[in-house]
Amino acid sequence: MTILLFCLSIVSYGQVEWSEKQKEIIQTMEALSETTAPDGKGADAYGAFLSEDYNRWTIGSSKTNNKENWVDGFKSWFDDGWRVSERKQEIMEILIFENYAHTRRIVSETYLGPKGDISVSKAALAEVWEFKDNKWLLLRVNIHPLEIE
Numbered sequence: 373m374t375i376l377l378f379c380l381s382i383v384s385y386g387q388v389e390w391s392e393k394q395k396e397i398i399q400t401m402e403a404l405s406e407t408t409a410p411d412g413k414g415a416d417a418y419g420a421f422l423s424e425d426y427n428r429w430t431i432g433s434s435k436t437n438n439k440e441n442w443v444d445g446f447k448s449w450f451d452d453g454w455r456v457s458e459r460k461q462e463i464m465e466i467l468i469f470e471n472y473a474h475t476r477r478i479v480s481e482t483y484l485g486p487k488g489d490i491s492v493s494k495a496a497l498a499e500v501w502e503f504k505d506n507k508w509l510l511l512r513v514n515i516h517p518l519e520i521e
Contacts, residue, residue: 453486
């Protein structure tokens with residue numbers, strides 16, 4: 373069986389350099405992603421990056437998820453043995469307004485299941501991050517699934 377290694381690559385469009393605050397948000401995105409990797413720390417570590425008022429919606433769905441629902445679902449997925457073995461993100465923009473940041477990015481992920489199952493996804497994310505207690509927390513995310521090329 374081929375072992376897939378977790379890989380996070382970042383491509384930015386429209387902006388050559390990031391400010392220090394923008395870099396903090398990118399580092400937070402990376403740390404959040406690392407919780408889902410083969411050696412990731414799982415649901416509790418993932419949940420630590422979410423605001424208490426976290427809300428997630430996938431466009432086309434009639435359901436939104438709050439922090440508790442999303443972390444519970446992630447815990448089940450992670451405990452079943454699923455991991456993100458590869459992730460690529462294209463950051464379109466990061467706009468910061470006082471204690472909030474609005475980000476737009478495209479994320480492609482490869483998931484590795486407990487029996488070697490592989491699944492892939494690609495989605496456009498529009499996010500709102502909140503700077504609270506001296507750290508960036510994900511407050512809102514709207515996800516638009518994209519076709520895999």
